[in-house]
Structures are given as structure tokens and as C-alpha cells.
Amino acid sequence: VTFKIVNGPIDVTALVAEVRSDYDGAVCTFQGVARRYSRGREVVHLEYEAYPEMAERKMAQIADEIRAKFGVDRVAMRHRTGVLQIGEASVVIAVASPHRNEAFAACLYGIDRLKQTVPIWKKEVWSDGEQWIGWEHEVSSSEFGVRSSS
Amino acid sequence: MIVKAQLFASFREAVGSSAIDLELGDPPTVSELLVSLRRAYPEVGPTIGSAMVAVNLEYVGPEFRLSESDKVAIIPPVSGGGVA
Numbered sequence: 001v002t003f004k005i006v007n008g009p010i011d012v013t014a015l016v017a018e019v020r021s022d023y024d025g026a027v028c029t030f031q032g033v034a035r036r037y038s039r040g041r042e043v044v045h046l047e048y049e050a051y052p053e054m055a056e057r058k059m060a061q062i063a064d065e066i067r068a069k070f071g072v073d074r075v076a077m078r079h080r081t082g083v084l085q086i087g088e089a090s091v092v093i094a095v096a097s098p099h100r101n102e103a104f105a106a107c108l109y110g111i112d113r114l115k116q117t118v119p120i121w122k123k124e125v126w127s128d129g130e131q132w133i134g135w136e137h138e139v140s141s142s143e144f145g146v147r148s149s150s
Numbered sequence: 151m152i153v154k155a156q157l158f159a160s161f162r163e164a165v166g167s168s169a170i171d172l173e174l175g176d177p178p179t180v181s182e183l184l185v186s187l188r189r190a191y192p193e194v195g196p197t198i199g200s201a202m203v204a205v206n207l208e209y210v211g212p213e214f215r216l217s218e219s220d221k222v223a224i225i226p227p228v229s230g231g232g233v234a
Contacts, residue, residue, distance in 0.1 A: 049159050054207040132160040
């Protein structure tokens with residue numbers, strides 16, 4: 001229904017209220033959450049950066065795909081930017097539909113596509129360095145992206 | 151022709167700016183843009199080779215020809231398998 005890049009905490013309850021209607025027997029939400037351990041390193045915090053106009057457009061296009069594939073038209077997405085502490089949600093997707101199967105399928109499809117096409121970048125900040133994620137398959141961290149944090 | 155390109159994330163940090171101007175031939179393709187960018191700003195490093203380019207908020211391929219009024223952005227690989 002709406003697709004936004006936001007700078008502060010994401011209100012999941014409000015997002016559920018936005019998609020739910022009296023026709024729906026199922027509401028499925030997905031939250032991507034900042035975790036403490038990643039690839040064997042301890043994360044201090046995460047930083048997300050977006051290309052907001054394009055990211056919101058790409059999220060709306062994913063909702064169009066969901067409508068075509070699953071017949072579900074009540075979908076909302078939020079992605080947060082800036083600094084996130086461990087345990088905070090960086091992304092929330094909410095889907096409502098009459099029955100649960102389409103809601104689960106649409107929610108999974110939504111997050112998978114979001115990670116492929118929406119221009120948003122994550123930086124992991126560790127106690128002894130940091131790295132933009134997305135590069136680790138191309139080059140080793142010693143070649144690119146890692147530097148001392150102070 | 152001068153092309154203004156927006157930079158994000160690792161490229162923005164490497165160059166130290168969120169937008170750059172590049173002088174290119176007329177009319178340049180996206181692959182020519184990336185070659186010039188790498189020549190003018192070698193600090194972007196070899197990973198510029200796996201960048202995508204967006205024009206007017208849509209991804210375009212290497213043969214796409216740029217026009218003066220296009221809104222151009224260099225898109226590093228998106229964050230991928232991280233959060234879930």
C-alpha cells in the first residue's frame with residue numbers, strides 16, 4: 001500500500017493496520033533485524049544508506065509483481081536508514097490476504113526481491129573495523145572496504 | 151557532454167563526495183561512463199566493475215546511451231544476504 005524509506009524506528013503495528021482489511025484472515029509480517037554476530041565477527045552496530053527515490057520506486061514495483069504472482073494487493077514496506085543498534089529492525093514487510101498461504105508466499109517473495117533490486121546498502125561496524133556488505137564475494141576484505149574505525 | 155553521477159555507500163566514501171561530474175564523448179554509453187569514472191577516480195577500486203548504473207531511477211545496461219538531462223546514479227551491489 002505504501003513503500004517508504006524512513007530514518008527512525010519502524011512501527012510494525014502501524015504497518016499491520018495499514019494493510020489489514022475486513023476481507024483478510026491472514027496478516028504476515030517479516031522483520032529484518034540487526035544481529036550481533038555476522039560471518040564470525042561481533043557487530044557493534046549497522047549503518048544503512050539508501051537511494052531513497054529509487055528505493056521507494058523499486059519497492060512499489062515489487063508490490064506490483066506480488067499482485068501479479070499471488071493476487072495479493074495489500075502489501076506495505078519500510079526500510080530504515082542511518083545507524084541501527086543490535087536488535088532493531090532495518091526492514092519490515094507486511095502483507096494481508098484472505099488466507100495464509102498467499103500471505104506467507106508474498107512476504108517471502110517480497111523480502112527476497114527487495115534484497116536483489118532495492119538500492120540500499122549496509123555497513124557492518126565492528127570494534128576493529130568496518131565494511132560495506134555486498135563485496136565479499138568479489139574481493140577479500142583486505143583488498144577493499146575494510147579500514148580501521150578510528 | 152558533462153554527466154553528473156550520484157555516488158553511494160562504498161563509492162561515495164572512496165571518492166569523498168556524493169556526486170561527481172565527468173566529461174564524456176557525445177553521446178556516451180554507460181560502459182564509457184564507468185571507464186571514465188575509474189580513470190578519473192581510481193580510488194573507487196576494482197569493484198566498480200561490478201557496479202550497476204541507474205538512469206532516471208531504473209537500472210540500465212552497458213550499451214545504454216546517456217542524454218544531457220538524465221539522472222545518473224552509480225549503484226554498488228546491494229546489501230544482499232545480510233539481515234535475515
